[in-house]
Amino acid sequence: MTKRISFDLHNIDGKARTGVISTPRGDIRTPAFMPVGTAATVKAMMPESVAATGADILLGNTYHLMLRPTAERIANLGGLHEFMNWDKPILTDSGGFQVMSLSDLRKMSEHGVTFKSHIDGSSHELTPERSMEIQKLLGSDIVMCFDECPALPADRTRLTESMEMSMRWAQRSRDAFGDRPGHALFGIQQGGLEEDLRARSAEALRAIEFDGYAVGGLAVGEGQEAMFNTLDFAPDQLPVDKPRYLMGVGKPDDIVGAVKRGIDMMDCVLPSRSGRTGQIFHRRGVLNIKNARHADDPRPLDENCSCPACTNYSRAYLHHVFRAQEMISGMLLTWHNLQYFQDIMDGMRGAIATNSFAAWEADFHAGRAQGDIEPL
RNA sequence: GCCGCCUUAGCUCAGUUGGUUCGAUCACUGGUUUGUGGAACCAGGGGUCCCCCGUUCAAGCCGGGGAGGCGGUA
Numbered sequence: 452m453t454k455r456i457s458f459d460l461h462n463i464d465g466k467a468r469t470g471v472i473s474t475p476r477g478d479i480r481t482p483a484f485m486p487v488g489t490a491a492t493v494k495a496m497m498p499e500s501v502a503a504t505g506a507d508i509l510l511g512n513t514y515h516l517m518l519r520p521t522a523e524r525i526a527n528l529g530g531l532h533e534f535m536n537w538d539k540p541i542l543t544d545s546g547g548f549q550v551m552s553l554s555d556l557r558k559m560s561e562h563g564v565t566f567k568s569h570i571d572g573s574s575h576e577l578t579p580e581r582s583m584e585i586q587k588l589l590g591s592d593i594v595m596c597f598d599e600c601p602a603l604p605a606d607r608t609r610l611t612e613s614m615e616m617s618m619r620w621a622q623r624s625r626d627a628f629g630d631r632p633g634h635a636l637f638g639i640q641q642g643g644l645e646e647d648l649r650a651r652s653a654e655a656l657r658a659i660e661f662d663g664y665a666v667g668g669l670a671v672g673e674g675q676e677a678m679f680n681t682l683d684f685a686p687d688q689l690p691v692d693k694p695r696y697l698m699g700v701g702k703p704d705d706i707v708g709a710v711k712r713g714i715d716m717m718d719c720v721l722p723s724r725s726g727r728t729g730q731i732f733h734r735r736g737v738l739n740i741k742n743a744r745h746a747d748d749p750r751p752l753d754e755n756c757s758c759p760a761c762t763n764y765s766r767a768y769l770h771h772v773f774r775a776q777e778m779i780s781g782m783l784l785t786w787h788n789l790q791y792f793q794d795i796m797d798g799m800r801g802a803i804a805t806n807s808f809a810a811w812e813a814d815f816h817a818g819r820a821q822g823d824i825e826p827l
Numbered sequence: 828g829c830c831g832c833c834u835u836a837g838c839u840c841a842g843u844u845g846g847u848u849c850g851a852u853c854a855c856u857g858g859u860u861u862g863u864g865g866a867a868c869c870a871g872g873g874g875u876c877c878c879c880c881g882u883u884c885a886a887g888c889c890g891g892g893g894a895g896g897c898g899g900u901a
């Protein structure tokens with residue numbers, strides 16, 4: 452019998468938590484950052500390179516994979532892990548986010564959402580039941596409920612109705628998912644920035660019972676202060692003994708602030724997308740490799756970073772290959788950003804384990820407070 | 828030598844019947860990116876319209892002369 456996915460909390464420092472999610476495909480050390488591999492690839496990265504950065508788990512995407520190459524084709528080819536050559540855990544988004552981001556191509560109802568494909572205009576339907584089916588076909592280890600993620604700002608009536616429908620969809624997702632040892636189903640809390648709506652959402656999810664709980668509907672336009680204000684209460688409304696996953700976050704300081712407030716898992720496109728577009732995250736802040744000041748700079752991006760971009764190449768070279776639009780640019784810069792994000796996670800896990808998160812956080816902010824990246 | 832075409836931003840080129848401040852691509856200088864519709868997007872700087880003379884209320888545009896380039900031809 453396949454063992455069930457479990458979460459062992461090792462230590463709590465303030466509100467920050469560290470532990471391990473055990474799955475048949477390997478352990479996920481928390482707090483965990485999940486690189487995003489939307490279309491069965493973390494763009495510009497080989498899977499073994501993603502693993503080398505320290506990532507224990509990837510995020511894959513129901514909406515994109517159902518359109519191309521289709522979930523059925525991936526299932527026939529042995530599932531997403533086999534297909535993309537990644538044997539560690541995969542969490543799949545349910546398509547809920549695309550309910551928001553593709554808003555001009557969709558029609559919504561209580562039953563579900565009808566989309567027009569952004570690829571060829573063909574019509575497709577996503578419902579809680581279909582989303583569960585697709586994520587099962589993909590072989591996802593951690594399946595997300597199908598929800599609606601409203602863009603902020605949104606008025607209270609809209610947030611309430613949306614949250615209540617997402618909770619009905621959560622029950623339908625739970626029912627459709629069934630009992631699948633070795634695979635987990637996470638519920639998604641909604642309710643915008645409203646404490647009482649978040650509480651009602653959490654209550655509904657706890658009644659259904661999930662293997663983990665996500666804080667959804669944040670990082671969608673509200674800004675960091677509003678997000679942190681919400682994270683001051685939202686994670687506390689969720690069960691202590693299950694993983695808490697903040698969806699779609701974020702920048703390095705967003706991630707640190709979220710962990711501080713009791714979040715265990717996060718994902719974000721930022722390190723990979725920014726890597727492709729020349730924005731580099733770094734212990735001293737952010738730098739844009741396309742800026743002219745790097746053209747003659749023989750130094751590495753960060754002499755303390757272990758990634759190939761930092762150990763083997765100069766800023767001048769990275770500047771050159773970015774401007775020349777050479778493919779190695781996206782590869783090296785993505786690798787660096789993912790390495791930096793994973794280094795942050797590793798630092799936080801170590802600090803929480805030794806009850807020194809506050810000191811670690813002070814160092815993190817002190818490094819960034821040095822402002823300009825130069826001179827090292 | 829003669830004939831034709833061309834000369835407008837750093838490059839390659841648009842520019843209507845003569846009528847506000849001559850535009851675009853790339854390049855350049857910056858910025859943005861949060862459960863990827865994204866190797867994307869946004870903004871900015873940059874002009875002796877080859878030169879001179881003329882016509883006109885008004886010339887990148889029309890006329891004359893000159894310079895430079897490309898092609899053809901003897």
